[in-house]
Amino acid sequence: MEGPLVTLRGELRCFACSRYLGDFESHPAAHGGRDVHLLAPEPGVVRERAIRTTQGLRCPRCGARVIAEAVERLAA
Ligand SMILES: [Zn+2]
Numbered sequence: 001m002e003g004p005l006v007t008l009r010g011e012l013r014c015f016a017c018s019r020y021l022g023d024f025e026s027h028p029a030a031h032g033g034r035d036v037h038l039l040a041p042e043p044g045v046v047r048e049r050a051i052r053t054t055q056g057l058r059c060p061r062c063g064a065r066v067i068a069e070a071v072e073r074l075a076a
Pocket of ligand 1: 014
């Protein structure tokens with residue numbers, strides 16, 4: 001069964017300290033509903049990134065859960 005190919009794009013944020021932890025894209029139709037790809041920051045930009053662990057994405061500062069806020073929905 002084929003659904004429309006949709007790309008979700010948005011921001012990753014720490015659930016506890018609200019720190020911005022980079023951008024993500026998700027392709028639920030191609031890779032499933034929990035699919036998250038971290039996008040590389042622009043060259044020269046140094047910032048904190050979410051850490052990928054066996055429990056999912058975590059904040060590098062406080063270790064709390066990272067939430068994904070979808071801000072764009074693109075037909076791919
Ligand atoms: Zn945090």
